[in-house]
Amino acid sequence: MQGRDLSGQLAAFLGRREQEMIAFRRDLHRHPELGFAEHRTTERLVERLREAGLDPQPLSCGTGLTCDVGPDDGPTVALRADIDALPLTDEKRDAPYRSTVPGVAHACGHDVHTTILLATGIFLAQQARAGQLPGRVRLIFQPAEELASGAQHVLDEERLADVDRIFALHCDPQLTLGQVGLRTGPITAACDQVEVRLSGAGGHTARPHLTSDLVYALGKIVTEVPAVLSRRVDPRASLSVVWGRVNAGSARNAIPDEAVAEGTVRCLCEKAWREAPELIGQVLESVAGVYGAEVDLTYRRGVPPTVNDPTSVRMLRDACSRTIGADSITSTPQSLGGEDFAWYVEKIPGALVRLGTHWPASDLPMLDLHRGTFDVDERAIGVGMHVLVAAALTALWEGGGLSPEPTAASEELPIP
Structure with a gap:
């Protein structure tokens, strides 16, 4: 120099x-x-x-x-x-x-x-x-x-x-x-971790209407949450929810009373990143509520x-x-x-x-x-x-x- x-x-x-x-x-x-x-x-x-x-x-x-x-x-x-x-x-x-x-x-x-x-x-x-x-x-x-x-x-x-x-x-x-x-x-990107736990009435697969059918509810969550977010958040923010682990049940003919999904949240916009936990919580409650399932969200901050x-x-x-x-x-x-x-x-x-x-x-x-x-x-x-x-x-x-x-x-x- x-x-x-x-x-x-x-x-x-x-x-x-x-x-x-x-x-x-x-x-x-x-x-x-x-x-x-x-x-x-x-x-x-x-x-x-x-x-x-x-x-x-x-x-x-x-x-x-x-x-x-x-x-x-x-x-x-x-x-x-x-x-x-x-x-x-x-x-x-x-x-x-x-x-x-x-x-x-x-x-x-x-x-x-x-x-x-x-x-x-x-x-x-x-x-x-x-x-x-x-x-x-x-x-x-x-x-x-x-x-x-x-x-x-x-x-x-x-x-x-x-x-x-x-x-x-x-x-x-x-x-x-x-x-x-x-x-x-x-x-x-920002990178956070999410864990979603569902609970509700289980039972026989012959009578799903008497249960919360958590397997079905979990399937809706892992597909609907990313889909809803794509319409609730500016696409330029690149907010992405991707699931890495999904687990429910242990028998083919029994609907479980607990289910879990874990994944990551990534985002290129700090404003959207800061708003993500509340928004994801709202979407989860909306989707899970239709099936009578209780939902517990654990949101772990990573980096902005x-x-x-x-x-x-x-x-x-x-x-x-x-x-x-x-x-x-x-x-x-x-x-x-x-x-x-x-x-x-x-x-x-x-x-x-x-x-x-x-x-x-x-x-x-x-x-x-x-x-x-x-x-x-x-x-x-x-x-x-x-x-x-x-x-x-x-x-x-x-x-x-x-x-x-x-x-x-x-x-x-x-x-x-």
């Missing part, structure tokens, strides 16, 4: 340390840990950050940490990586870095995110020692993203209290190495939509153009997956960027997220480091780049 050859400095850093960073990623991949159990991962990060002359501060929940780089007399920009793994079996039979932990795997790329942020912190520490960092960068190595609760621990400990802007990236196997996906506005701030996306665009080239930038579609980075961008401006991880010019099938076969082209570590370093410096040179008014994008309907 400011006339310095940032790309050249990054290339020189990676020339010296890229293989070291790949080895670090592979070590994490071999030793994945679930949310709030990332003790080894946290210890390895503390060790490497201290070696770089930094002072990592662990979170009080026992895993995860934050670490400041640079002077505290300017703006503060945060960069976040999630460090937890998934309860899945690693199915990469031939990979030398296959998980050694039964039933646990880094199948969502968090080991890559963590390594990228570590490399970014080490590089920025060098910049700070050379007097080339115009503010402070806070590295956030967050636990338990897959549990949708790790971000709340960071916020509860006020580790974001003095931060002006925040950035994060996420692996995207639908993009090839060297591509980054940007989007203004909602990029990931992740809404990318326009100024933050512009900074990412500038950063990518400056370091990896404007032709690397592509528009990324909205996802109905949940991401607890959303809690951060509810508080301060920020943006999530998609990082291409698929091998270019390859006939390999796409190795999708949340599958035991997931893997990445490890050169994506260097690309991701370019993006985060340049984004942080862009924001710092602009003094944090705070918008004059709080963003209201999360209250608006997404624009196609």
Whole structure:
């Protein structure tokens, strides 16, 4: 920035340390840990950050940490990586870095995110020692993203209290190495959990009129609730109710007196998301009441939509153009997956960027997220480091780049 050859400095850093960073990623991949159990991962990060002359501060929940780089007399920009793994079996039979932990795997790329942020912190520490960092960068190595609760621990400990802007990236196997996906506005969805329990008179299937016929009522609920919501909610909100478990009865000729359905609620509009519990409750009561069934709704909040701030996306665009080239930038579609980075961008401006991880010019099938076969082209570590370093410096040179008014994008309907 400011006339310095940032790309050249990054290339020189990676020339010296890229293989070291790949080895670090592979070590994490071999030793994945679930949310709030990332003790080894946290210890390895503390060790490497201290070696770089930094002072990592662990979170009080026992895993995860934050670490400041640079002077505290300017703006503060945060960069976040999630460090937890998934309860899945690693199915990469031939990979030398296959998980050694039964039933646990880094199948969502968090080991890559963590390594990228570590490399970014080490590089920025060098910049700070050379007097080339115009503010402070806070590295956030967050636990338990897959549990949708790790971000709340960071916020509860006020580790974001003095931060002006925040950035994060996420692996995207639908993009090839060297591509980054940007989007203004909602990029990931709110994601909640619902459990519907019906109760009523059971009885013989020969006399359904003497029962509440909960099996029939449950069938109506799993089909009618999504249908009614599609007419009660603006379709641009993309409110989606999908059932994952439906259970009723144990005998073919007996109508049960209890039934249950469980599923998820996803939404791209924060206003619709906040109104969803009451609306779904009303629709359930209406449908179940016709059959004389009692209905009990358990609605568990997950995360709100992740809404990318326009100024933050512009900074990412500038950063990518400056370091990896404007032709690397592509528009990324909205996802109905949940991401607890959303809690951060509810508080301060920020943006999530998609990082291409698929091998270019390859006939390999796409190795999708949340599958035991997931893997990445490890050169994506260097690309991701370019993006985060340049984004942080862009924001710092602009003094944090705070918008004059709080963003209201999360209250608006997404624009196609």
